[in-house]
Structures are given as structure tokens and as C-alpha cells.
Amino acid sequence: MAVTVSVPTILRTHTGGEKSVDASGSTVAEVIEDLDTRHSGIKGRLVKDGSLHRFINVYVNDEDVRFAGGLEAAVHDGDNVTILPAVAGGCAPAREWETVL
Amino acid sequence: MLMIRRDLVDAMVGHARRDHPDEACGVVAGPVGSDRPERLIEMANAERSPTFYRFDATEQLRVWRAMDAADEEPAVIYHSHTATEAYPSRTDISYASQPDAHYVLVSTRDPDSHELRSYRIIDGEVTEEPVEVVESYMFSHNGADDVPDAP
Numbered sequence: 219m220a221v222t223v224s225v226p227t228i229l230r231t232h233t234g235g236e237k238s239v240d241a242s243g244s245t246v247a248e249v250i251e252d253l254d255t256r257h258s259g260i261k262g263r264l265v266k267d268g269s270l271h272r273f274i275n276v277y278v279n280d281e282d283v284r285f286a287g288g289l290e291a292a293v294h295d296g297d298n299v300t301i302l303p304a305v306a307g308g309c310a311p312a313r314e315w316e317t318v319l
Numbered sequence: 320m321l322m323i324r325r326d327l328v329d330a331m332v333g334h335a336r337r338d339h340p341d342e343a344c345g346v347v348a349g350p351v352g353s354d355r356p357e358r359l360i361e362m363a364n365a366e367r368s369p370t371f372y373r374f375d376a377t378e379q380l381r382v383w384r385a386m387d388a389a390d391e392e393p394a395v396i397y398h399s400h401t402a403t404e405a406y407p408s409r410t411d412i413s414y415a416s417q418p419d420a421h422y423v424l425v426s427t428r429d430p431d432s433h434e435l436r437s438y439r440i441i442d443g444e445v446t447e448e449p450v451e452v453v454e455s456y457m458f459s460h461n462g463a464d465d466v467p468d469a470p
Contacts, residue, residue, distance in 0.1 A: 277380055
């Protein structure tokens with residue numbers, strides 16, 4: 219399955235500055251494996267301990283893969299896989315927050 | 320330095336006040352490379368929490384695509400702290416992934432006055448920067464296309 223992968227700014231060091239690259243695979247995991255063969259190191263930025271890194275959102279077309287099987291989410295010929303850094307944070311983890319008070 | 324229009328500051332503070340005691344979050348888009356925040360987008364805090372925020376992933380995709388289509392980038396990423404000072408927490412720092420963005424924090428812990436501060440967060444290193452609030456970008460010397468060259 220040939221897909222197009224949209225790469226966010228912070229990961230373009232792995233793609234020679236390219237915003238969009240081609241890859242193949244029938245699941246998100248396979249697409250990431252394939253990407254890593256040509257864009258070394260990108261897998262380590264996306265996957266941790268066998269699942270998607272919590273700092274990263276991955277979408278197949280318009281769907282967040284966290285709700286579609288995560289790394290096992292299916293991809294089809296012509297799909298667009300989009301990677302975006304999650305935007306998150308907060309004043310402190312709950313336990314620390316209590317000690318601040 | 321972050322130079323930002325007063326109406327955008329008022330909108331961020333208003334959003335933070337409205338969502339208090341939960342953390343509010345959003346983005347101000349600007350033309351790519353301009354470093355000029357122009358279009359404020361309030362984002363849903365998917366966590367609805369007083370101690371954590373996360374952009375809703377589906378909404379983020381839609382907003383990021385719209386920015387892409389308009390040749391914009393996130394000039395400012397803002398969120399509120401509702402019980403602590405406007406300084407990035409360890410969680411904020413570990414998630415910060417936009418080296419070109421100004422990370423703005425608004426603290427609403429004091430009901431009568433807010434605190435608004437801005438930071439760059441690059442590779443885990445936090446640098447506070449001054450904030451200059453302007454009425455308009457037209458007369459500020461901020462960008463080649465704003466001020467015509469002297470004849």
C-alpha cells in the first residue's frame with residue numbers, strides 16, 4: 219500500500235527538510251518501519267515501548283489512530299498519514315500540584 | 320521578544336478567565352516566517368482539568384490544516400495556569416515541540432489581576448522573553464513589510 223506521510227517541522231531533520239514523503243505498509247506500524255529505512259531515526263521519535271509516543275498524534279486521513287487500533291490501524295492505498303506533535307502541558311502532575319499548595 | 324496586539328492579549332486572558340478553574344489553551348496563527356501573531360483560535364482542552372491541558376487531537380488536525388492552507392504557522396501557543404505562576408512546568412517543557420513558537424502562559428490564580436508571560440522552549444531549555452503589547456502592528460518596527468524604507 220503506497221501512502222503519503224505529512225511530516226511536521228520538528229521531524230523534518232529526518233526527511234532532509236521534506237514536508238511530505240512516500241511510504242508503504244498496510245498498518246501504521248509498517249508505514250513507520252518503512253519510513254525508518256529511508257529516514258533513519260524517525261521511528262524512535264514516534265514509537266516508544268511498542269506503542270505510539272504520547273507526545274505524537276498520528277492520523278490516517280482524518281482519523282486519530284488512537285481510536286482506530288493505534289500502531290495496528292489499517293492504511294490503504296492512497297491514504298494520507300499525518301504526524302503532528304501533540305500540544306499539551308499543564309501546571310504540574312497532580313501529585314506535585316498538591317505539594318505546591 | 321514577543322510583540323502582540325492588545326486585542327489578542329485581551330482575548331487570551333478572557334478565554335483563561337472564562338475556563339477558570341480549568342486550564343484554557345489555544346493558538347495564535349501568523350503568516351509563515353513573519354513572527355506576527357494575528358488569528359486567535361481557542362482550542363478545546365480535551366482534559367478539562369485544572370492541572371493539565373491537551374489540544375483535542377481531531378480539532379488540532381483541522382486547525383493545523385487550515386493554517387497550512389493559509390500559509391500560516393502557530394506564532395503563539397498559549398495556556399493558563401489557574402493556581403500557580405505563569406511559568407512553564409516540567410510537563411509544559413517536555414511537550415514543547417515548536418521551536419519557532421512563543422509559549423505564552425496566563426496565570427488566573429489572582430481573581431483581580433492576571434499574569435501573562437512569554438517563553439521560548441527549545442530542546443528542553445526555557446528562555447523568558449519580554450512581551451510588548453501594541454495597539455497595531457502597522458507602526459511597530461517589526462518586519463520588513465510593515466515600515467516602508469525611507470526615500
